[in-house]
Amino acid sequence: MRLDIHNSDIPLLCRACEARHKGICGALDPKQLQQLGRQTGRREVAAGTELVAAGVQTDGYANILSGIVKLSKLMADGRQQIVGLQFAPDFVGRPFAASSDVSAEAASTVRICTFPRSALEDMVRQSPGLEHRLHEQALRELDDAREWMMTLGQKSAAEKVATFLLLLSRHVDPLVEGYSDHLEIPLKRSDIADFLGLTVETVSRNLTQLRKAGVLTIQKNRLVTVNDFSLLETAAGL
Amino acid sequence: MRLDIHNSDIPLLCRACEARHKGICGALDPKQLQQLGRQTGRREVAAGTELVAAGVQTDGYANILSGIVKLSKLMADGRQQIVGLQFAPDFVGRPFAASSDVSAEAASTVRICTFPRSALEDMVRQSPGLEHRLHEQALRELDDAREWMMTLGQKSAAEKVATFLLLLSRHVDPLVEGYSDHLEIPLKRSDIADFLGLTVETVSRNLTQLRKAGVLTIQKNRLVTVNDFSLLETAAGL
DNA sequence: TTAAATGCTTGAGCTAGATCAACGTGGCTT
DNA sequence: AAGCCACGTTGATCTAGCTCAAGCATTTAA
Numbered sequence: 001m002r003l004d005i006h007n008s009d010i011p012l013l014c015r016a017c018e019a020r021h022k023g024i025c026g027a028l029d030p031k032q033l034q035q036l037g038r039q040t041g042r043r044e045v046a047a048g049t050e051l052v053a054a055g056v057q058t059d060g061y062a063n064i065l066s067g068i069v070k071l072s073k074l075m076a077d078g079r080q081q082i083v084g085l086q087f088a089p090d091f092v093g094r095p096f097a098a099s100s101d102v103s104a105e106a107a108s109t110v111r112i113c114t115f116p117r118s119a120l121e122d123m124v125r126q127s128p129g130l131e132h133r134l135h136e137q138a139l140r141e142l143d144d145a146r147e148w149m150m151t152l153g154q155k156s157a158a159e160k161v162a163t164f165l166l167l168l169s170r171h172v173d174p175l176v177e178g179y180s181d182h183l184e185i186p187l188k189r190s191d192i193a194d195f196l197g198l199t200v201e202t203v204s205r206n207l208t209q210l211r212k213a214g215v216l217t218i219q220k221n222r223l224v225t226v227n228d229f230s231l232l233e234t235a236a237g238l
Numbered sequence: 239m240r241l242d243i244h245n246s247d248i249p250l251l252c253r254a255c256e257a258r259h260k261g262i263c264g265a266l267d268p269k270q271l272q273q274l275g276r277q278t279g280r281r282e283v284a285a286g287t288e289l290v291a292a293g294v295q296t297d298g299y300a301n302i303l304s305g306i307v308k309l310s311k312l313m314a315d316g317r318q319q320i321v322g323l324q325f326a327p328d329f330v331g332r333p334f335a336a337s338s339d340v341s342a343e344a345a346s347t348v349r350i351c352t353f354p355r356s357a358l359e360d361m362v363r364q365s366p367g368l369e370h371r372l373h374e375q376a377l378r379e380l381d382d383a384r385e386w387m388m389t390l391g392q393k394s395a396a397e398k399v400a401t402f403l404l405l406l407s408r409h410v411d412p413l414v415e416g417y418s419d420h421l422e423i424p425l426k427r428s429d430i431a432d433f434l435g436l437t438v439e440t441v442s443r444n445l446t447q448l449r450k451a452g453v454l455t456i457q458k459n460r461l462v463t464v465n466d467f468s469l470l471e472t473a474a475g476l
Numbered sequence: 477t478t479a480a481a482t483g484c485t486t487g488a489g490c491t492a493g494a495t496c497a498a499c500g501t502g503g504c505t506t
Numbered sequence: 507a508a509g510c511c512a513c514g515t516t517g518a519t520c521t522a523g524c525t526c527a528a529g530c531a532t533t534t535a536a
Contacts, residue, residue: 073384075475079392083384096374102384128366135373136334138380145383146311146321146340152390153435154317157493189514197391202493204515220502221514237313395523427484440523442485459484459532481534487527495520505510 011037019063019113023089024137027129039119044111051092051112054103060116061093067110068172068186071102072194082195084141084148085186087171091137095120107186152197155237160196161206162235165216169226181226210235249275257301257351261327262375265367277357282349289330289350292341298354299331305348306410306424309340310432320433322379322386323424325409329375333358345424390435393475398434399444400473403454407464419464448473 009030010020014037019025025033042065045051052058054074064086071084083102086092092112094100124131151163166179173180185192189200196203210216215232217225226232247268248258252275257263263271280303283289290296292312307330309322321340324330330350332338362369389401404417411418423430427438434441448454453470455463464470 071384073388075388075392077475081388081391083387094377096377100381128369131366131369131373135369135376138373138376139332139334142376142380142383143338145380145387146309149321149383149387149390150311150313150319152387153319153432154313188512194391199494200514201495201516205493208515237315426482437524438484439486439525443523446485477536479534479536481532483530483532485528485530487529488525489527490523490525492522492524493520494522496518498515498517500515501513503510503512506508 009034013037013040013042013113017063017065017089017113019065019089019091021089023063024091024130024133025063027127027133028123032123032127036115036119036123040113040115042111042113044109045106047106047108047110049106049110050103051106051110052100052102052104054101055099057099058093058097058117060114061091061095061120062112062114064088064090064092065111065113068107069110070105070107070187070191072105073102080194081197082191084144085167085171085195091134095124095134107191157196157198157202158206158209158235159237160198161192161203162210162215162232163237164192164196165210165224165226166232166236166238168224169229179226179229181229183224183226185222185224247272251275251278251280251351255301255303255327255351257303257327257329259327261301262329262368262371263301265365265371266361270361270365274353274357274361278351278353280349280351282347283344285344285346285348287344287348288341289344289348290338290340290342292339293337295337296331296355298352299329299333299358300350300352302326302328302330303349303351306345307348308343308345308425308429310343311340318432319435320425320429322382323405323409323433329372331358333362333372345429395434395436395440396444396447396473397475398436399430399441400448400453400470401475402430402434403448403462403464404470404474404476406462407467417464417467419467421462421464423460423462 011033014020014025014033017025020033028036051062051069066088069086069092070082071086072080072082074080085107092104094102151160155163168185169179169181169183172183172186187195189203193200193203207218211218213231215226215228215235217227249271252258252263252271255263258271266274289300289307302324304326307324308320309324310318310320312318323345330342332340389398393401406423407417407419407421410421410424425433427441430441431438445456449456451469453464453466453473455465
């Protein structure tokens with residue numbers, strides 16, 4: 001309780017916010033939180049809403065409070081590659097660039113805390129700790145991207161699907177450390193296909209494959225229960 | 239000339255170094271350069287030398303002065319994916335992590351300027367500008383990785399090979415802004431294959447394809463002259 | 477100089493995954 | 507309740523790229 005003695009200095013909105021602990025706001029002191037708090041807005045957006053459009057000048061950034069965000073790139077002829085998934089309390093946006101060719105879209109219902117570009121940039125100038133947090137996230141995303149390159153370049157369709165499920169089970173529930181055995185796939189089959197560099201049909205076939213092998217159970221197309229993680233890991237090529 | 243008045247304060251080794259301009263050392267003042275300079279070592283390593291081993295505790299970092307470094311990941315069963323190429327004056331190493339599952343190997347003869355882990359960490363603490371430079375590089379690498387995910391996941395073999403050549407022509411000569419039409423491929427065919435998620439044979443076939451189409455000329459297997467960039471871009475799916 | 481090893485190319489056939497097509501299912505709209 | 511539409515599954519066929527195999531060129535070793 002003593003530790004919370006200054007809790008009253010912390011903006012109401014931030015008090016229960018995960019971004020203040022594991023997210024980038026953890027680098028800010030109560031005064032800075034208040035300053036930033038004046039410029040932030042909380043929004044709840046529906047699945048499918050575009051948060052950041054590719055190639056368009058970005059006016060602001062956001063923290064994810066809950067839900068899942070899908071990052072994707074588009075080719076001229078319409079081919080799409082999903083290049084990442086983000087979970088609470090990740091930071092959304094490309095710092096230090098006016099725009100990016102990656103677009104961000106809410107994959108599920110998403111609650112975000114937005115703030116203008118200038119607010120972040122001012123804050124970074126004042127607080128080196130904030131840039132450090134952003135840097136750490138960028139490095140984590142880089143590790144993830146490279147891990148995924150391995151999957152895209154070297155794994156078979158069956159391995160890709162299993163790897164995807166493992167990735168989800170590690171991330172969907174931010175409260176659980178490690179794997180959670182019960183999860184909701186936040187993407188439709190065509191998105192999974194775009195993530196894995198496969199077709200919808202191949203994704204579907206491999207999911208039923210895993211189902212028939214007893215590795216997992218699927219309800220309502222989206223709700224997955226993993227019955228045997230070591231089997232799933234083997235299927236993923238680990 | 240006036241601007242160089244303090245040149246004598248800058249360590250000899252750093253004076254002509256590219257890392258001091260476009261690289262991370264540009265964030266340091268002469269005094270800091272001297273301090274860092276005391277702990278740095280210059281080395282020239284032969285092609286094939288492992289600079290950072292995957293999974294092994296890293297003792298130090300380096301800047302690339304010249305040459306090309308290949309970053310790769312390995313699966314348990316031996317499958318390999320090349321997850322990035324680095325050029326002068328890039329920084330090599332994974333800051334803020336004791337080890338990484340990415341290994342770095344000299345693809346050509348490489349000259350590097352090495353420094354111990356602690357030296358970098360001390361320097362980062364003193365100079366927020368240095369962390370900013372590292373952060374910028376991480377973000378650039380992240381952009382590159384995602385661009386490559388697009389290539390790995392969505393492009394055909396022919397498009398992959400063309401995309402690879404465009405990537406090289408944009409990077410091999412750090413002095414040239416934009417494409418250079420005359421370049422040396424720093425990788426053998428099997429490495430290109432590992433980069434593209436293809437087999438050696440497919441890479442070879444697609445290179446001869448481009449040769450026969452008159453898009454490029456190849457000498458001694460490694461020396462490529464691009465005759466028509468717009469054709470190459472079309473072949474890359476752009 | 478010859479021999480052995482390494483890297484690159486080319487050909488022939490095979491197979492994982494794409495494509496094309498049909499059908500099922502659940503959620504909306506009217 | 508009927509009809510529609512988006513999503514998912516399953517089957518049949520086709521093809522891009524893999525595998526296997528042979529041969530050539532260049533480098534290294536003896």
